[in-house]
Each structure stands twice: as C-alpha cells, then as structure tokens.
Amino acid sequence: MAAALTPEVLALDCGAEAERIARWMRHALGTTLRKRGVVVAMSGGIDSSACAALAVHALGPAKVFGLLLPERDSSGFSTARGRQLAQHLGIAHELHDIAPALEALGCYRQRDEAIRRVVPAYGEGWKNKIVIAGGTDGGINYFKLVVQSPDGAMHEQRLPLREYLQIVAATNFKQRVRKTLEYFHADRLNHAVIGTPNRLEYDQGFFVKNGDGAADLKPIAHLYKTQVYAMARHLGLPDEICAAVPTTDTYSLPQGQDEFYFALPYAQMDLALWALNHGRPAAELAQALSIGEAQAQRICADIENKRRGTHYLHARPLLVEDIAAIAD
Amino acid sequence: MTTIQAQVRQYIEDNFLMGAGAAAPDDDASFLEHHVLDSTGFLELVAYLEEAYAIRIGDDEMLPENLDSLSAIAAFVERKRAAA
Numbered sequence: 340m341a342a343a344l345t346p347e348v349l350a351l352d353c354g355a356e357a358e359r360i361a362r363w364m365r366h367a368l369g370t371t372l373r374k375r376g377v378v379v380a381m382s383g384g385i386d387s388s389a390c391a392a393l394a395v396h397a398l399g400p401a402k403v404f405g406l407l408l409p410e411r412d413s414s415g416f417s418t419a420r421g422r423q424l425a426q427h428l429g430i431a432h433e434l435h436d437i438a439p440a441l442e443a444l445g446c447y448r449q450r451d452e453a454i455r456r457v458v459p460a461y462g463e464g465w466k467n468k469i470v471i472a473g474g475t476d477g478g479i480n481y482f483k484l485v486v487q488s489p490d491g492a493m494h495e496q497r498l499p500l501r502e503y504l505q506i507v508a509a510t511n512f513k514q515r516v517r518k519t520l521e522y523f524h525a526d527r528l529n530h531a532v533i534g535t536p537n538r539l540e541y542d543q544g545f546f547v548k549n550g551d552g553a554a555d556l557k558p559i560a561h562l563y564k565t566q567v568y569a570m571a572r573h574l575g576l577p578d579e580i581c582a583a584v585p586t587t588d589t590y591s592l593p594q595g596q597d598e599f600y601f602a603l604p605y606a607q608m609d610l611a612l613w614a615l616n617h618g619r620p621a622a623e624l625a626q627a628l629s630i631g632e633a634q635a636q637r638i639c640a641d642i643e644n645k646r647r648g649t650h651y652l653h654a655r656p657l658l659v660e661d662i663a664a665i666a667d
Numbered sequence: 668m669t670t671i672q673a674q675v676r677q678y679i680e681d682n683f684l685m686g687a688g689a690a691a692p693d694d695d696a697s698f699l700e701h702h703v704l705d706s707t708g709f710l711e712l713v714a715y716l717e718e719a720y721a722i723r724i725g726d727d728e729m730l731p732e733n734l735d736s737l738s739a740i741a742a743f744v745e746r747k748r749a750a751a
Binding site: 472473477478479480481497499500501503504644645647648 | 699702705706707709710711713714726729730731734735
C-alpha cells in the first residue's frame with residue numbers, strides 16, 4: 340500500500356544524499372567539466388546557501404568561491420546572511436554591488452517607466468512588486484502590480500500585457516548581470532558555475548533563461564524545497580539562514596515566491612508536486628492540504644500548465660537539423 | 668460561426684500559430700488543453716479583445732469559461748457589448 344500523503348513522504352536521508360551529491364560533483368568537475376572548483380552566488384537564501392555548503396562538503400573550502408551580488412532592491416539581510424555564510428564555510432568571497440551596472444543598462448528606468456504607465460504618480464520613495472492571481476482559483480493566471488507610496492498606502496492594479504512584459508524584462512537584467520559576473524570569476528579561476536534552483540523552481544520554470552537558469556551544474560534541482568531546508572540543517576548552516584522565509588529579493592517590496600509565481604507556500608507546493616509526480620489522486624492531495632478536491636485539481640492543472648509553458652526555458656537553441664558530431 | 672469567432676480565429680492563427688500550417692482548434696475546444704495559449708498568450712488575447720471590441724475585461728472575468736475557446740470568447744464578448 341502506498342504511503343499516506345503527508346510531509347513524511349519528503350523525508351530525506353540527508354547524510355547519504357550529501358555524500359551522493361559530493362561524489363557526483365567531484366566526478367562532474369573532474370571528468371565532464373574539467374574545472375578546478377566552483378563559483379556560487381550567495382543570496383543569503385536557503386537554496387544558494389545549501390549549494391555552497393554542499394560544494395564545500397564535496398570539494399573543501401579552498402575550491403569554492405562565493406559571490407555576494409546585491410543591488411538597489413535587495414534586502415539588507417541578503418548581504419549580511421551571505422557574508423555570514425561565507426565566514427561560516429571559510430570560503431573566499433567577494434561583494435560586488437551590481438546597482439551601477441543595472442543603472443547603466445536602464446534596468447530601473449525601463450521598469451519605472453512601465454510602472455508609471457499604470458500608476459502615473461509612481462516615483463522616488465515608492466516601492467513595487469508583482470503578484471500572481473487567478474490560476475489556483477480556477478481562473479487564468481494574470482499579474483497585478485502592487486505599489487506602496489511614500490506615505491505607506493498600498494495600491495494594486497492588474498498589469499496590462501505590455502507593462503507586465505517590460506517590468507519583467509527589465510527586472511531580468513538583475514539575474515543576467517549576476518550570471519555575467521559569476522562567469523567572469525569562473526573564467527578567471529578556471530571554475531565551474533553552480534546553479535541553485537530547487538526542484539520546484541526547476542520543474543516550474545521559475546528562473547530567467549541565461550540568468551539564474553544558466554549554470555554548469557545544479558546540485559539541488561532534484562530536491563524539493565522542504566528537503567533543501569532539511570539538508571541545510573543537516574549541514575549545520577546558521578539558524579538565521581535555516582529560518583529564512585523564501586523571497587524573490589528582486590522587487591523593492593517584500594515578495595514571497597508564492598505571491599509571485601507558485602501561488603502556494605512552498606511546503607504545500609512540495610506536497611502537490613510530489614503527489615502529481617507520483618500519480619496520487621487530487622482527492623488525496625485535497626485531504627493532505629485540507630482543501631476541496633476541485634481546488635486540488637486546479638492546483639495540479641496549474642502545475643502542469645506552468646511546466647508546459649516554461650519547457651522552452653530548459654531547451655537548447657533549436658537547430659534546423661541535428662549536428663551529430665557534437666551530440667551528447 | 669459568428670463574426671467574432673471568425674475574427675478571433677484569424678487573430679490566433681496569425682499571431683500564435685504563425686501561419687505554420689496549424690489551424691486554430693474547433694470552436695468549443697480548449698486553448699489550454701490544446702496548448703494553443705499559455706499564460707502570456709492569454710494576456711495577449713485579453714489585450715486584443717479589449718482593443719478590438721472596445722470592452723474592459725475585469726479581474727473576475729479572467730476565467731476559462733469566458734476565454735478558453737472560440738465559442739466562449741464570442742459569447743463573452745457579445746454579453747459584454749450588450750451590457751455596455
């Protein structure tokens with residue numbers, strides 16, 4: 340009989356899994372990638388922290404280089420936790436404020452122009468974020484702009500297509516500039532770049548193509564977020580990091596990942612994705628999450644829609660025909 | 668087929684299927700299930716409908732039963748125009 344659908348299904352033998360990942364990482368670097376170490380951009384969040392710790396576990400601290408890459412909208416906690424992690428792991432690290440590069444590229448200007456087309460008063464001292472709506476309520480996914488004026492008042496409005504695309508395109512500069520710096524350091528050190536998506540992010544396409552989606556190896560893409568937290572605790576990471584609430588750290592207003600993309604808190608998303616991946620019926624998921632069966636069906640449909648809609652993000656560039664000489 | 672259905676079908680064939688030889692699905696077939704539109708595609712469709720038919724689609728109207736097939740769109744747009 341199949342195990343009951345409870346958080347227990349996500350239980351992980353973290354010791355054995357850390358060893359398996361370490362063997363895989365050493366093998367990947369030594370044989371496939373032929374690099375001397377790894378670069379990890381550390382946001383202070385649980386995923387990049389766990390990746391850095393796994394890399395140190397696999398390779399030792401001397402072969403891991405950490406990067407702290409804050410910008411204007413980053414939470415102050417990001418840099419503090421990133422620095423704390425680097426010191427905890429004993430790895431070399433560098434802080435590079437990417438705000439001037441983003442400013443020069445027009446990231447903030449392009450974003451703010453699009454916001455002002457929706458909220459003309461938006462300007463200095465205002466904050467913003469985008470939230471998702473619709474999908475898990477049985478509707479069609481769409482996005483809302485939420486802004487906070489300097490007096491603290493919140494305003495919310497559905498984003499028209501053109502403004503939504505421009506805000507996202509401008510914001511994606513952040514992930515792509517960070518990746519440019521990661522590869523600069525990887526090239527100069529003859530290192531590989533670690534990508535830090537967990538399974539939810541990888542499966543649901545919650546990454547920027549040629550931004551945080553770009554990497555040479557992704558050591559936790561198979562681990563549900565719940566398991567990443569367990570791994571971080573197993574590896575003895577500081578409490579502040581293990582207790583951090585997942586955020587995008589991309590918009591100036593605090594923005595949970597569930598607000599922007601997943602529509603459910605990560606623990607529930609983990610269970611829903613696990614249930615879908617293991618062919619468990621919606622009725623069972625409904626019981627596990629204490630929701631109605633119709634709602635559970637909508638959640639599963641939303642997961643499948645996002646998986647399908649973002650499939651191209653994983654794809655190599657399409658070619659007119661295969662070139663056999665460079666096939667895997 | 669209503670005029671609206673024909674116009675939206677042409678819009679989808681021109682803008683989403685790129686004249687690649689594929690036809691828009693049957694009038695009652697789901698765009699989602701037939702993988703014709705993703706979430707950004709629906710936002711594009713909404714922008715097109717609002718402009719082409721001078722209507723405003725509310726947040727609470729962003730529903731598959733209003734937007735997920737040619738016949739649903741035609742009925743929805745006609746209701747909106749009648750109510751205007």
